[in-house]
Every structure is written in structure tokens, then in C-alpha cells.
Amino acid sequence: MFMRKAFTLIELLVVIAIIALLLALLMPSLRLVRQQAKASACQSNLHQWSLVFSMYANDYEGRFCNGCSSYNTDDPRHWASALRRYYYNDRKITLCPLAMKPYDEGGEVPFGSYRGPDDVLLSYGLNGWFYNAREADEAFARPIENFWRELNLKGGGNIPLFADCLHAEGRPFDTDEPPEFDGAMIAFGMPSNMQRFCLNRHHAMVNCLFLDASISKVDLKHLWQLKWHRNYETNGPWTPTGGVASEDWPDWMRGFKD
Numbered sequence: 001m002f003m004r005k006a007f008t009l010i011e012l013l014v015v016i017a018i019i020a021l022l023l024a025l026l027m028p029s030l031r032l033v034r035q036q037a038k039a040s041a042c043q044s045n046l047h048q049w050s051l052v053f054s055m056y057a058n059d060y061e062g063r064f065c066n067g068c069s070s071y072n073t074d075d076p077r078h079w080a081s082a083l084r085r086y087y088y089n090d091r092k093i094t095l096c097p098l099a100m101k102p103y104d105e106g107g108e109v110p111f112g113s114y115r116g117p118d119d120v121l122l123s124y125g126l127n128g129w130f131y132n133a134r135e136a137d138e139a140f141a142r143p144i145e146n147f148w149r150e151l152n153l154k155g156g157g158n159i160p161l162f163a164d165c166l167h168a169e170g171r172p173f174d175t176d177e178p179p180e181f182d183g184a185m186i187a188f189g190m191p192s193n194m195q196r197f198c199l200n201r202h203h204a205m206v207n208c209l210f211l212d213a214s215i216s217k218v219d220l221k222h223l224w225q226l227k228w229h230r231n232y233e234t235n236g237p238w239t240p241t242g243g244v245a246s247e248d249w250p251d252w253m254r255g256f257k258d
Contacts, residue, residue: 038097039202039217042164046209048093049124049162052086053151054213062152067131069140073116073168077138079126080116080168091120096164098201099123109166109183110199116168125165125196127172129229142171146229156211158227158234163197163208163218170196172228174236178220182252197223204256219257221249 056064065082073080087093094116101107102121103114113123132149133139139147153159166186176194179186186195198220199206205217208226218226224238235241238248246254 039207042096042098042202042207043215043217045093045096046124046162046207046215048090049087050209050213050215052083052093053161053209055086056083057151062150064130064132064149064151066135066138067128067133067140069137071168078168079131080120080122084117088118088120094120094122094124096123096201096207099164103185109185110164110201112166114167122168123164124162125167126162126169127160127228128169128193129171129232130161140171143231146171146231148230151211153211157214158225159211160197160208160218160226160228161211164199164201164206166196166199170194172197172223172232174224174228174233174238174242176224176238178238178250178253180250194223200252204253220253221256221258 065079066077067079068075068077070078072078075081095113099107099111099113100121100123101112103112107113113121116122128140129142129146130148130151131138133142133144133147148159151161170193172192172194176192178192178198179195182200184195186192197206200220201207202217204220206220206223207215208218209215221238224236225234226232227234233242238244240258246258249256
């Protein structure tokens with residue numbers, strides 16, 4: 001009777017080695033595909049947030065909530081509480097798929113999230129210059145004249161409204177410095193609010209919802225060229241027009257797109 005010859009040990013080892021090599025070559029590509037899929041899901045979340053802001057604007061004639069000089073997201077003047085009824089029942093949109101672990105449970109920058117009202121986890125933040133701040137307690141020691149106050153403004157294609165963020169909000173100035181290193185946890189008292197948005201979450205980019213409801217990835221260095229508040233200089237010192245040089249950026253950002 002004819003007996004089929006079995007694989008030898010050496011042949012099996014060669015096959016296993018080839019499979020291992022192929023997996024090693026494919027894993028980075030598979031990882032990149034997964035990250036790109038999560039980045040797309042993040043943009044989809046921001047699209048849903050554009051509807052949240054639109055509904056709020058319709059209900060309040062375009063005026064935004066007042067804001068508060070407090071980090072308490074349960075304050076009714078804080079956006080997370082003011083918009084709560086518009087997003088609370090749709091928890092899928094509150095977290096970027098790459099930033100789902102809360103900081104108080106070991107989440108790390110830029111892949112962590114913070115706790116909002118009723119412990120809802122959030123990993124997006126507001127451009128805090130949109131508040132309709134009227135009093136010093138609402139302005140958080142910021143110039144009152146800088147605030148946008150409303151959501152129904154024309155020409156909002158370069159005005160960031162909502163984006164990947166370290167905290168619940170930020171109120172950047174054109175002179176704000178970038179984080180010293182990748183993954184820096186910025187304390188609430190830090191003067192540079194731009195560092196809250198300058199997160200290496202999507203391969204040197206963050207996803208951003210603009211006032212005109214457009215959504216796009218923003219290169220980290222380009223954050224300084226967006227129109228954050230009414231008097232913000234889009235050609236400030238951290239822009240090519242303002243004279244920034246490659247060596248001015250922290251080491252971890254120097255290779256990023258200009």
C-alpha cells in the first residue's frame with residue numbers, strides 16, 4: 001500500500017518560520033488599518049456632535065451657554081451640562097475609539113478620557129471661547145472681548161468648535177507654547193490651553209469639528225493657525241508667517257508636517 005510521506009521536522013519549522021515572518025510583515029499594516037478605522041469612527045462621532053450643537057443653537061436662538069470659572073462639569077453653565085440632554089442617551093459619541101480609558105483608571109495622554117456629568121466619559125473638548133461669558137466668574141480670567149458668544153456665525157470654516165482634547169475645554173492664545181513631550185499631562189492651572197488640544201492621538205493629527213459643521217484632521221502644528229477667538233492672530237509666533245523655525249518646536253514635534 002502506498003504511504004504518503006509526512007512532513008519532516010525541518011520542513012515544519014520552515015513553514016512555521018515563513019508564517020511568522022509573514023505575520024510580522026502584516027501586523028504593522030493591520031494595526032494601521034485598525035487605527036484608521038477608529039479615526040474614521042472618531043470623525044463620525046464629531047458629525048453627531050455637529051447635530052448636537054445645531055439642535056442646541058436652534059433651541060437657544062444661536063446663543064451659547066455662559067461658561068464658568070470651575071472645572072465642575074455638573075455646573076449648569078458648563079457645556080457638558082448645558083448640552084447634556086442632547087447627547088446623554090447616545091454614549092457612543094462621547095469617546096474617540098482611541099481614547100476610551102479614563103485617566104483615573106490608568107488612561108494615559110493622548111489616549112485617555114475624563115469624567116463628565118453623571119460620570120459620562122468624554123474624550124472631546126470645547127473651544128471655550130464660544131461661551132457667552134459676561135461676568136469675570138464665567139470668563140475664567142480671560143478677556144471678555146475675545147468670546148464668540150454664539151454658534152450662528154458666518155465663515156466658520158477656520159473656527160474650531162469641538163475637537164480631540166485632554167480636558168473638557170481649552171481657551172488657547174496664539175502665544176501658547178506646545179507640550180514639552182509627547183503624552184504630557186497638562187495641569188488645570190497651566191497657562192497654555194493649546195496644549196490641551198495638541199495631542200498625538202491620530203498620527204500627529206487631531207480630529208476637529210469646525211463651526212461650519214465641517215470635520216477634518218488637523219496637523220498639530222496647524223492648530224496655531226486656526227481662529228480660536230475673535231482677536232486671535234492666525235499668523236502668530238508659532239506659525240510660519242510669524243517666524244517659527246523647526247528648532248523652535250519640541251523634539252517630539254520637529255518631524256511633523258509644517
